[in-house]
Amino acid sequence: QTEIQWWHAMGGELGAKLEEIVAGYNASQSDYKVVPTYKGTYAETMTAAIAAFRAGEQPDVVQVFEVGTGTMMAAQGAVYPVYKLMEDMGADFDPKGFLPAVVGYYTDTEGNMLSMPFNSSTPILYYNKDVFAKAGLDPEKAPATWAELEADAKQIMASGAAKCGFTTGWISWVQLENLSAWHNQPIGTEENGFGGLDAELTVNGPVQVKHWENLARWQKEGIFQYGGPGGGADAAPKFYAQECAIYMNSSASRAGVIANAKDFTVGYGMLPYYDDVEGAPQNSIIGGATLWVLQGKENDHYKAVADFFHYLSSPEVQADWHQFSGYLPITQAAYDLSKEQGYYDANPGAETGLKQITLNAPTANSKGLRFGNYVQIRDVIDEEFQRLLSGEVDAKTALDSVVTRGNALIRDFEAANK
Amino acid sequence: MVENRRFLDILAHAVLLLGVLAVAFPVYVAFVASTHPSSDFVSGVVPLLPGSEGLATYREVLAGGGSTQMSVPIALALKNSLIMALAIALGKIAISILSAYAIVWFRFPLRQLAFWAIFITLMLPVEVRIVPTFKVVADLGLLNSYAGLSVPLIASATATFLFRQVFLTIPDELMEAARIDGAGPIRFFRDVLVPLSQTNIAALFVILFIYGWNQYLWPILITTDDSFTTVVAGIKRMADVTDGEPRWNDIMATAMLAMAPPALVVIVMQRLFVKGLVETEK
Amino acid sequence: MQHKRTTFRHRGLPYLLLAPQLAVTGVFFLWPAGQAVWQSFLREDAFGLKTSFVGLANYTKLLHDPQYLGSLHVTVIFSLATAALSIVSALVLALAADRVLRGPRVYTALLVWPYAVAPAIAGVLWWFLFNPTIGILSYALRALGHDWNHLLDKTDAMVLVILAAAWKQVSYNFLFFLAGLQAIPASLREAAAIDGAGPVKRFFTIVAPLLSPTTFFLLVVNVVYTMFDTFAVIDATTEGGPAQATNILVYKVYRDGFIGLDLGGSAAQSVVLMGIVIVLTVVQFRFIERKVTY
């Protein structure tokens, strides 16, 4: 029996589900055994895998979040591109079955799929219907624009229904990257980095600056509460505790929201937009992670990986995972199966994310991003955002600084990968 | 006593009681938290009185059932911690007592060099040069092994230094008497030195056990296989959660389990502990 | 460097005795330290697939990096504040314990065990107490009108890590101060009492000066502790944030090396840190040797 290691970053309910899926796979056949290991956050998982690779102790499969793609792609001797793996192993694999919005992010310029999509998400808006009702708002109507959101929040706070208007996870992903895409603003040059290693960031545009100004102001007014850097670990509890009425985070937060929001009803909506920005709303970009295969293992390991990936992308597994977690269905088949099962009718709002990424045909600004060292740039974004909130700098300075520091990191990456 | 002022005595007791409270408070809160169901933390503030879920939480944490954040049962992590702490303590004592013996009772070429090679590392924690050390251990194929967990940490000079200090206080005449009594270096070491250093060894053991038990970064780095996770390293894993809420009761129960063994050692072996501490440093 | 009046005459044996320690030290201390130096002259991609020699570039970058200079600043503040807090509170406790005739052992037992608590656990405990949403202390502070938020407020974050680090260190300092106090001959205090000095005056003119070697020793040890051993405290609480406000040097080495995957830069930082440690070691060593002969 061949045993393969899968390092992942799925904690909480998602982790439990993941283990269930793996157990299902292990039980379904007897040739291979997948051993899942939780390695902490996305960033920790990815860096642990890289360090392990250097030490020759790498796992067979590692879950890497979307923004790690640039780094992984550049490491040509280290990763085993999925399309090639499937080909080499002669696995039954159809890249066309995947949703284009998803695989676009992970394909090289020749259109080859480099990693295996598994859990793709997009940020959406959750709100507390009970609080809305208590505040005299229509509980069935999520705020669609930032102006509406601000007004709703003020009413909620004034009525005492909740202490704060909204909170959010993933500042960088939700309030900068997706904000840019949603308003069709470029995140960087070279088609957001898809065009080459020499890209530069451009997130200090007027829309982004205005939004960050607003966030800082809202924070001061109490409308917005910060949930911390990275994934924003403190955001969810504020929503669960009914402290904040609105919560923006990954569609995959759905599993946690459902598990924790026991005392109130949850509503779902798309991300708000500024109605004075032309072209908004465009479409949101995906997040979540894909599975990368690392080099340096025996062939039978790769056979196992191929077999497992095949299992993972089967409509049943994918539909189950999608429905439980809130991650997007990554194949058309899984989507169709869910529809067939009547899942979306029974769970209004569960389709929000999907609708949001497919709202419009993606532009160069909204198909995703691919920069080197972007994992580190995310830390920069968090830091600069914290500086902004603590009143140390204004929004323009913060975003300028994101651009300068980010560009320096991109240059480092470029130099190291020449 | 010079002054017999009641006021000063009462003040002293008050200060000490305050100190005891301040020191105990975080642990008390942790204990309380470990006895409440995790749902109690979703809203509001941590309660100040113990709840009723304690036993269940501890049982669950020990067995590792249900908790995916900590995919190994804490019982296993505790075992790993114990092995690591023991290996570090015993290994360090063994190599240190030998090298200190050589440095104190022998004169040989390069003694000075050996002395500095060892003592330059006196305060050099592994964290400072973590990246290359990791690489060396990896190159040696020691990742995910008890050897990798412990051997790199037994190198520091603290214990050697302690033994050197202890040996320097042993009267010259004792060795001279032994020599006249026909004991060579090995016999002197075995018959006199080791038995004489017994309490120092025991005291050092206490300190090193705690040192080993409390390691954090090193085990996190060099174990990629969860069956080697130690409890102190593992707790971080439980606290970092994506898209969810930390299970505070589990975390605090684990924290209690992680600090209980060394704290017990300190309290039960207070005399040895204090001795070990004071001696390793001075 | 001291040795015994008479020594054994063997030639080979001392090398044999030293071998295990020298081997371990060489392999796990000296060799990696050398590696760090070498690595600090290189630039490498994350996976270690492409390497190039860049000379002192990593050091130059370090010296011009506001983040690094900021971290230096943070380290100084953190170390000194933690050392000061834990030393002063330990001294107060030790003075009180030295004064009570009955029960100093009991008090000692009740005060020393936090030493056994792992820094990581200490961090987790205080992180929990100060959790902005459910933490009991942040709640209390809010009731007192301070909106505690160490996720955003740099000062709050600094206070959090200082408290967590100092909490653990108080027991250590306490033990040394108590030992130091008890080592002061009773007759000195009695002589001072006969010389007409009251308790406060005695403390400042006799006891404090006589404790100064202990205090100096503790200062160095505490600085070393806060500079290096508090890694876990930082990692378990703020992870260096917000905006690097608690990103102490040793944490930065780790973050830039393992998370940032900037191996050359991290190695350069390692080298600087090792320099600092070695200086501190030599200072402490001098001091210890002087004490032994005193």
Place this chain on the structure above:
Amino acid sequence: MAAITLENLTKTYAGGVTAVSGVDLDIADGEFVVLVGPSGCGKSTLLRMIAGLETVSAGAVRIGAREVNRLEPAERDIAMVFQNYALYPHITVRQNLSYGLRNRRIPKDEIARRVGEAARMLEIGPYLDRKPRALSGGQRQRVAMGRAIVREPAAFLFDEPLSNLDAKLRVSMRGEIRALQKRLGTTSVYVTHDQLEAMTLADRLVVLRGGRIEQVGTPLDVYRNPVSTFVAEFIGAPAMNLLPAQIAQERLRLPCGAAVAVPSCLLPRAEGPVTLGLRAEDLRLASPEDAAFHADLSHVEELGSQRLAHLRLSGHSLVAAFDKGVALSDRLALAFAPEAVHLFDARTGLRLGAP
């Protein structure tokens, strides 16, 4: 300067040990009193009660006219010299000397004057700006004395101030202390367990035993008329020879059987067992006929100026001191003057008859 009076002074420690019990003692103004006794007999405790370093369990300490039981040490107007000197190690000799004066807010020039004077008197002028650790044992001792002197206290208290010094230095420092005290005329209480120190220093000797006063008197008084075998053995070197003896018919029968005629006026009782005390220097060689008894020589110690003969007498050992040059045979005929005889109750050890 002042007299010191102890009244029924008693100290029971927290642990239950009664270290001093019911001590009554009047120390005259200017007197030099030495407390002597074996280790643990309560000497230090007694002294420390006078100093105020230990609380008094019962009884009273009076210095001058004041009862000082409840006063802090600083308020008692005494100075103390400790066995380990207790010099403040971190400040110079000068600062050590002036510390007590500065605490009392004595004017600067007055302090300088007193320190200067003490330094001159004790010849420590050259060391004034050194720290104590840079001084030899004897010099430290002098500084400790100096610290006491500058205070110009009503009384000096000494707790074995010389016992950390080597033999030669001890002898010379003892002379210095005595001379200094004579000159200053300050009432002094001095604790020692060295009988030689006690003999040579004291105006009056207080022998303590188990927390009680065993005997008080001038050194010679105590040497000549020890009130008990305890004192007899403790004071004098070599120690007084003690032999069991019987009184019968105005004669003293020694263990060897020999009987010595003793004038009845010197005999305290007519009959019965007693302990006979004889100092080594009171034994002299006699012609076989005159001899009171004969003893076997076990060995001789040559002290140069003296010869100490160690003797055996029917299983008892005794020591006789002879001038240098005296020839000694294996069996000695010895005699002693009737006045040299000390008699003690065989059971209680108390002196019999007139002192």
Place this chain on the structure above:
Amino acid sequence: MAAITLENLTKTYAGGVTAVSGVDLDIADGEFVVLVGPSGCGKSTLLRMIAGLETVSAGAVRIGAREVNRLEPAERDIAMVFQNYALYPHITVRQNLSYGLRNRRIPKDEIARRVGEAARMLEIGPYLDRKPRALSGGQRQRVAMGRAIVREPAAFLFDEPLSNLDAKLRVSMRGEIRALQKRLGTTSVYVTHDQLEAMTLADRLVVLRGGRIEQVGTPLDVYRNPVSTFVAEFIGAPAMNLLPAQIAQERLRLPCGAAVAVPSCLLPRAEGPVTLGLRAEDLRLASPEDAAFHADLSHVEELGSQRLAHLRLSGHSLVAAFDKGVALSDRLALAFAPEAVHLFDARTGLRLGAP
């Protein structure tokens, strides 16, 4: 048992200090030799070279017929008793005694026999199963002796074995050591800086000074005829009085101006400055007419058995010892016998004339 011969023995330490230089000494089989001298004069170094604990820089050590320069201490067949006893603290007295024997693989019953015998001889039987820390100082001393005895070595080496004991115990232990050595007849070398100990123990005394032998002789010999002022001052207590004097016309002129007639046979030279040595016990009270000189009494120390008069003579101080009871006035008329005079070269300090 064996004789020990030292030939031109020299020790220069690594630091450059020459601690012992050119010592020649023959120690007869069974002899008890005491090395005495002030601190730092090289006594311990000399002893330790005999023991093999220090290497020899030049010269030779012979024990019996063997040159032992290169032998390990264990191979020299000596036993040593240290100042701090150096008992192994972690094992019982019995094990302490037998350790050396076990290392030499002596049969068990033989070990038991020797230990038993030593224990009986030293009366430490009851403590055999205690650890050293549970013993008093004197008992530890005995155990240290016992450890040496059981080895039945060719020689005992003692390095100030009594200096950690209190005065009384020191006196009695010194008797015991002497008696034991006499009984066993083992050659012994004994180091001390206490002249009294040296006097009372030695068959032969070796006075060391700065690493060289100053004088060798029996104790009385050395006491009576010190070869130099150094020895004169070192041996004897109180130390010999030394006064500057002039010889002129068969007379000795003292600093006070008084001139004493001395038979010319006793005078080493006709003229010039000398140092006059007089022992305290050689001074006696004289009638004013007989007096050699007059001196002022500065103070008297009462030792009980003796009175020590401290005197001033034209700025020089001297000490005279008198019997107890002797009355002393403020100015004393003193005389001494011509034979009591010791004369030394004023410059070199060496004895003048015949010993």
